[in-house]
Amino acid sequence: MRPALELTSVPKWATAATRPHADITGRYWTLVALGDEGADAVRFWCDEISALGRENALVAYRFGGDDVEEACAALVSDAERARVGWRLMMAGPATACLRLRAKALDLGLADDEMTIASTEVERRAVYCVHCRTVTSQEVKLEETVTCRGCGRTLLVYYHISRRQGAHLGFMVDAEQVAP
Numbered sequence: 001m002r003p004a005l006e007l008t009s010v011p012k013w014a015t016a017a018t019r020p021h022a023d024i025t026g027r028y029w030t031l032v033a034l035g036d037e038g039a040d041a042v043r044f045w046c047d048e049i050s051a052l053g054r055e056n057a058l059v060a061y062r063f064g065g066d067d068v069e070e071a072c073a074a075l076v077s078d079a080e081r082a083r084v085g086w087r088l089m090m091a092g093p094a095t096a097c098l099r100l101r102a103k104a105l106d107l108g109l110a111d112d113e114m115t116i117a118s119t120e121v122e123r124r125a126v127y128c129v130h131c132r133t134v135t136s137q138e139v140k141l142e143e144t145v146t147c148r149g150c151g152r153t154l155l156v157y158y159h160i161s162r163r164q165g166a167h168l169g170f171m172v173d174a175e176q177v178a179p
């Protein structure tokens with residue numbers, strides 16, 4: 001039985017591509033584009049913020065879709081200088097946005113201080129609870145993936161680790177395997 005998505009830790013933007021409007025309630029913004037499609041969303045947000053006459057209060061970064069570590073480093077630098085009213089907006093593949101969101105949460109940002117546009121949701125990072133390896137591939141919720149660390153067949157569950165920025169995966173047939 002499928003749970004209602006809003007009752008899980010899986011954000012809607014991790015299951016369907018989204019492009020929300022800019023959070024114009026802020027006073028200062030860091031915008032992070034991951035990949036070409038993420039850059040399109042960031043340009044859209046820059047235009048919305050510039051229409052308010054606040055273009056001098058935003059910083060925009062552009063990284064490749066897989067350059068999450070570089071994006072995290074830029075986020076740490078901006079968070080150190082953040083003031084009241086600072087907002088983080090990111091756009092790119094959901095797997096990359098989940099990892100960047102995990103870093104932002106670790107830095108103390110709240111979900112309502114972030115706006116996320118997902119450009120691709122088919123690929124998922126799955127955290128193995130057995131060996132702690134993350135396996136990334138195209139897989140849907142409730143499907144299985146073979147862990148690249150321990151070789152177990154993992155069920156991709158309706159849970160996102162806020163700390164890891166990955167879906168939870170656990171051995172699908174654990175009760176059938178002899179000890």
